[in-house]
Amino acid sequence: MPETSEAARIADQLRRVYEGPAWLGPNLRDLLSDVGEEGARRRRLEGVHTIWELVLHISAWLRIARERLTAATLREVTDAEDWPKMTGTWEDALALLQREERALEDAIRAFPEDRLEDEAVGSEPQTFYILLHGAIQHAAYHAGQIAILKKG
DSSP states (O other): OOOOSHHHHHHHHHHHHHHSOOTTSSOHHHHHHTOOHHHHHOOOSTTSOOHHHHHHHHHHHHHHHHHHTTOSSOOOOOHHHHSOOOOSOHHHHHHHHHHHHHHHHHHHHHSOGGGTTSEEOSSSOEEHHHHHHHHHHHHHHHHHHHHHHHHO
């Protein structure tokens, strides 16, 4: 049965970017399924992020978006938080992405429908609706970058 609340539909869009089916093409999980640690770590061009860095960056912003659903004030995001260093294993990075996607999806489904048009904390005026769609668009944008990097 199709989900009827707007929050549930937004959560479904996030799920589709992560695990499909995604209208935009391969979902993140499928894109990353055949990437090994060496490929994830390889810097294909000077000054261009690695696949691993992109996965950590997407994960960070899924978490930040989730935090902003309940934040009363804006917490500045540090450069180190925005683009975390590659530590641990590649499997750890993939597990983190999955956890953050699921956590945000659950938070969206639990979010009060009548608050979607309320103002959310952020660096610019935005509603929770815009914040959540922005997080999804951000993940989709970087999924495209990962797809291009895999070809190189």
